[in-house]
Amino acid sequence: MDFAFTDEQRQLQREVRGFLAANYPLDRDWENQDDRWQELAELGWLGGADLSFVEEAILFEESGYALYPGPFLVTVAFALPWLGAEDREAAAAGTTKWSAEDRGLVPWLGSVDMVVDSDGNAQPARGEELPTVDPTRPLGRLERTNGTPLPGARDVPRARTAMAAEAVGVAQRALELGVEYAKTREQFGKKIGVYQAVSHQLADTYADVELARSLAYWAAWCVAEEDERAPLAAAAAKAFATEAAVKACERSIQVHGGIGFTWEHPLHRFYKRALWLEGFGRRPAELRAEIADALLGVAVTA
Amino acid sequence: MDLRDTVEEGAFRAELRAWLDANLPEERRGWRGGEQRFGDDFGRAWSRKLYEAGYAGLTxxxxxxxxxxxxxxxxxxxxxxxxxxxPAHVGVIGLGMAGPTIMAHGSDEQKQAHLSKILSAEEIWCQGFSEPDAGSDLAAARTRAERRGDVYVVNGQKVWSSFAHIADFCILVTLSDPDAPRYKGLTYLVVDMHxxxxxxxxxxxxTGEAEFNEIFFTDVEVPVSNRLGDEGDGWQVAMTTLLHERGTLGFALTAALDVGVGRLVETAREHVNxxxxxxxxxxxxxIEMxxxxxxxxxxxxxxxxxxxxxxxxxxxxxxxSEQNQRLTKLGRELLGPEGILDDGWWHYQQLRSRGNTIEAGSSEVLRNIVAERVLGLPRSR
Known part of the structure; x- marks a missing residue:
């Protein structure tokens, strides 16, 4: 029983954090972001390095922490399990970006090359793109052709756990921004972090983030080991972590006061990512209903 | 990262499970806790059995x-x-708090005298920290310890002391030097409750029960050799106790929640599924469990x-603590109109849970600890 990262996994975490911090600082040009897809391919993050899903969860968490802009989540977490060897190679090399359809919607439809439709067929990425709450993460309606059947299968726990891990990173960053602000901002002659009305909100966020992280790592381990608890663990992780991320951002905005409500401050971008993660796929309430079915049996209505 | 048991862990688990099946009487399973823990001799006898089988003081x-x-x-x-x-070992305070503190700060004589007796439940311990005017603010303790030759003479009052009515010893935070600066005038004593x-x-x-006690000390003579740490070092010694209180507690708390969620599912199946x-x-x-x-x-x-x-x-x-309050309230709610009756379980658990956010570090103090020690925010006091 050992629920800690290995030294190699911690090293990976530092490398990912370093790469993303260098290329995606908070003072970046938010309207013109480069997804550095080739660099990701060279680092092996698109499937080339043969990472376990626990290690991929580290990547997703860090991509949330840095608010990485590219279609990494959909290529690696949603689409890869469907692909055959040749398609995987092209994806790992960074040649083809993939997304996958979920309940009629395709994330990043306009910026990927190929899409796995809901019947498991490969389709060229064509269709109408719609804006979402997160401007870096549009959704599209696929224009269907006959498509080519793919050999793999949907891996729902993997997709949900990846979103949970990303949400943990978002929540962690929102917490850190709030703490930093509360340590430096002065009102009534004191740092505002002195006031318990402020500090206790951040303490609550800390507890939320740690609990969310525990669920995300548990789910990641279950997915990596094909443990039978993976579906429940992933549903729990996505429900809890995405809600935790939304709350973390909301509390951080509150702690920041007026500046937290401005377009200029980056917090709203983290908040929008959190809302996207909470809403895409299955919402927390639907996930809890799934878990209730597993715990209690399907509801008997009188 | 591997959540599976190692070979040794798996063997230990299997052996323990078989031992529990063989040794725990059916009618003693599923206790609601509280006063039941010391209603008869079973608690001590069961604790001794755990000790003899090697399950007390595993670490x-x-x-x-x-x-x-x-x-x-x-x-x-x-x-x-x-x-x-x-049911848990009755030596909750001895195992979780007094024992680790004696190991960290005690003399060889003190270790020899108490540690194995804590494990075997020959000695039951209680904790004398809180006072009527010193709850969360432990440094404000006023129970006096005056040195007279080879003894400290103790006078004062402690409160919220679980197990004190059956305890043999008490870990006691006293004020030995009222003129010293805050945190410097405290002395930590082991007091024979007899x-x-x-x-x-x-x-x-x-709940109507009496799990806690007040303890009154009137000219109680405590040998100087019963002191833990030096005179005036009581604050540091007490911090060791509290670190252990919070350090070893988590698994026990989650285990209790696991039972609670299981009961919740059972109750829901019977009532409002x-x-x-x-x-x-x-x-x-x-999910939160x-x-x-x-x-x-x-x-x-x-x-x-x-x-x-x-x-x-x-x-x-x-x-x-917050989850246990929500969960027990939900349990009562699941009973529907009968939720107002004393059902023997949820009724008691729901009322008892109100203490959870107060005992062993109130939620307000714990949020301060997270804010200041973990997040590094400026101190509020």
Whole structure:
């Protein structure tokens, strides 16, 4: 029983954090972001390095922490399990970006090359793109052709756990921004972090983030080991972590006061990512209903 | 990272499970806790049985009567005890607080005198920290200890002391130097509860039971050799006690929640299985229980690697207490119109849970600890 990262996994975490911090600082040009897809391919993050899903969860968490802009989540977490060897190679090399359809919607439809439709067929990425709450993460309606059947299968726990891990990173960053602000901002002659009305909100966020992280790592381990608890663990992780991320951002905005409500401050971008993660796929309430079915049996209505 | 038991852990778990099946009487399973823990002699006898089988003080060094096992064994112990719904060892204060403090600060004589007797339940211990005017603010303790030759003469009052009415010894924080600066005038003593001048009065609480007590000290003579640490070092010694209180608690708390969520599911199946809102709330409690469980595991993983519990552990008691309050209230609600009756379980648990956010560090103090020590925010006092 050992629920800690290995030294190699911690090293990976530092490398990912370093790469993303260098290329995606908070003072970046938010309207013109480069997804550095080739660099990701060279680092092996698109499937080339043969990472376990626990290690991929580290990547997703860090991509949330840095608010990485590219279609990494959909290529690696949603689409890869469907692909055959040749398609995987092209994806790992960074040649083809993939997304996958979920309940009629395709994330990043306009910026990927190929899409796995809901019947498991490969389709060229064509269709109408719609804006979402997160401007870096549009959704599209696929224009269907006959498509080519793919050999793999949907891996729902993997997709949900990846979103949970990303949400943990978002929540962690929102917490850190709030703490930093509360340590430096002065009102009534004191740092505002002195006031318990402020500090206790951040303490609550800390507890939320740690609990969310525990669920995300548990789910990641279950997915990596094909443990039978993976579906429940992933549903729990996505429900809890995405809600935790939304709350973390909301509390951080509150702690920041007026500046937290401005377009200029980056917090709203983290908040929008959190809302996207909470809403895409299955919402927390639907996930809890799934878990209730597993715990209690399907509801008997009188 | 591997959540499976190692070969040794698996063997330990199997052996413990078989031992519990063979030794725990059916009618003693599924206790609601509280006063039941010391209603008859079973508690001490059961604790002694755990000790004789090698299950008390699993992580304590062998020389003090422990098993010298890794912390993961302690975690497995709590999980299996919860699974069997077995009553805990009655030496809660001795095992979790007094023992570790004696190991850290005690003399050889003190270690020899007490440690193995704590494990065997020959000695029951209680804690004398809180006072009527010093609750969360322990440094404000006013129970006086005046040095007279080879003894300290103790006068004062302590409160919220679980087990004091059956205890043989008390770990007591006293004020030995009223003129010293804050934190510097305290002295930590081990007091024999059978000494002349010690009076224990049970405190009846919300549930109608008396788990806690007031302790009155009137000219109680405590030998100087019963001091833990130096005179004036009481604050540091007390911090060791509280670190252990919070450090080892997590797995026991989560194990109790596991039982609680199991009961919730059972109650829902018997009563209002169809209501979508209720079903969702039960699922939410299950999720948060798992979150606490795996947070314990992460904290343990950090401990095994570095020797220091991870900071994430400081959130566990805070969240457990709030969850137990929600969960027990939901349990009562599931009973429908009958929820107002004393059903023998949820009625008691719901009332008892109100103490959870106050005892062993109030939620307000725990949030301060997270804010100041974990997040590094400026001190509020």
């Amino acid at each position: 304590w060094p062998v020389e003090y009567g422990g098993a010298g096992s890794p912390y993961s064994f302690q975690a497995i112990f709590y999980e299996e005890m919860a699974r069997a719904q077995a 000494s002349p001048g010690v009076e224990v009065r049970p405190l009846r609480q919300i 169809g209501d979508a809102g209720v079903r969702e709330r039960i699922a939410a409690e299950w 798992q979150a606490l469980r795996y947070t314990n595991y992460r904290s343990l993983g950090a401990y095994q690697r570095t020797g220091v519990p991870g900071p994430e552990g400081s959130a566990i008691k805070l969240r457990w």
